[in-house]
Amino acid sequence: MTSADVARVAGVSRATVSYVLNDTPHQTISAATRTRVLDAAAGLGYAPSAAARALRTGRSDVVLCLLPDWPIGPEIGTLLGNLSTELARSGLTFVAHPGSRADRPITDLWKAITPAAVLAFTDFSAAEVGAMRAAGVALVVGLLGRELEIPQQHVGRLQAGHLTAAGHTALGYAYPDDERVRIFAEPRLRGARSGFPDLSVRVVPLNPEAAAVAVRQWREEGVTGVCAYNDEVAMAVLAGMRREGLDAPGDLAVIGVDDIPAARLAVPALTTVTTDQAVVAAHLAETVVAEIYDRTLPARELTEVVRVVRRESA
Template identity: 80%
Template sequence: MTDPTPRRVTSADVARLAGVSRATVSYVLNDTPHQTISAATRGRVLDAATSLGYAPSAAARALRTGRSDVVLCLLPDWPIGPEVGALLGNLSTGFARSGLTFVAHPGNHADRPIADLWKAITPAAVLAFTDFSAAEITAMRAAGVALVVGLLGRGTAPRRELAVPQQRVGRLQAEHLTAAGHTTIGYAYPDDDRVRIFAEPRLAGVRAACATEPSVRIVPLDPAAAAEAVRRWHAEGVTGVCAYNDEVAMAVLAGMRRRGLHAPADLAVVGVDDIPAARLAEPALTTVTTDQAAVAAHLATTVLAAINGTEPPATDLTGIVTVIHRDSA
């Protein structure tokens, strides 16, 4: 009967095939300096490793170097849309360039205790997007795990190593509308409580840019419910709406169609994220976008600095948020 669990290829297998010692295999594969290994021997080792499909053990490497090469990213219970997906992809690429492996774990603290996750992986660093308890922070740092809180935590510790400018997102939405002459503005708030951590600072940015308090209404991703929000805005004299994101903005557009209204003549609408469907909306959606590659580069630099015990370089992220003007506003 075939063994369902194949045996892992080891450095001893590579050594036998290449006709060298395990130490030589280790020197070659780890590119150890100050070793006098001929080009021919190095080539045999690399060819043997490739032909066998050899992958060094992460656990063994951590024991040898005293540090894992894994960065563990703990995501809250967020919907993984195009923007978060782009950020994760850019982070993976950025860390790979520094020889680090990026592992993302979506979910929340109730799914599995945080300690179970980081102890199982023994990462070099944990990149999180919400706060930890003081006990969790103490335990990770005592184990030599660098900790970076990457976004919008509500507590006071650890300090915010990164502050993605979510307020600026809302401010740019409102400024775009006010520059077009809109003085009575609405805010389309999402009905998904999981994204409140984004929605609140965006709404704060809208409020900061408006001369009067915006009319805030929850807009589900449902045409009938959105039409009711549109009806109330229209009755209040609202002429422009800042939506939490592009999906909510498109719900507003759907609600307007039900009411026989048109954007931007009856109600101008501005979204956030520039998802692919935004340019296909009718009318094409004006939106605010964030350069996720720049966010990822800053996060990667911040994590590497935390691992190495140095201060990350100061970075101004305000310029990475821009308005894409289309037909809806």
């Protein structure tokens, strides 16, 4: 099917079909005509050619998100889903590509798609930025540096603040053993240390026996409360405590991050820090659209979307 077929069924010109389907601004097309065109296109199963639109405008409507080699858990999955929905409201198509730069060069990825924007959780080199800008890519964002660093530090501050407000004066930090998540773990640790510089940091694998070793060491140091990198690591600490015959929060208070579904099922139920990923996604989508269309947005730190969920473990 072509736009000529849509025009014939709707009884309008091909130009009118183009204006309606591309939502071209500043056109005086009546609501009735617009409805006829849309109904005709839907009835014929017609969709505008993305390739043709890219040739006409010089770029596609695709927003390419380059994900590092991460374990994609509930929080990242929720963020990506919300971001896709928000960008679709602006007529943009969200494509996420997981994997490390060693798997395929970044240049190959964006050249294959010619995106309107590129989002990434790690910084680009000056040469990479220059090449994308020269090709007309409207946005290059290092998400952690520009949008997520401050909220992630705030997460750590909230964890330590919650424990100190409960009377704990000797705190530990359960650091993950997965190098791939350091991009989140480091700012969270910095945030916790900002109000508690004497934090006792120990790597805690997702293994009860190894976690029990960290628990014993914290107890020997007089630690009474532990900030965990995320809920999975927090539940490893709880498992290690059970191996040692200890209970939370009486022997050791534990607070996680993310509020994954299993946090409510932990024994005891896990106190955690959660982020409203819908708000984060809406802000990121606004940033993308603003950059594509050369608009200016006011600065925003997003710390207000992070909060403590109080349960039994701390």
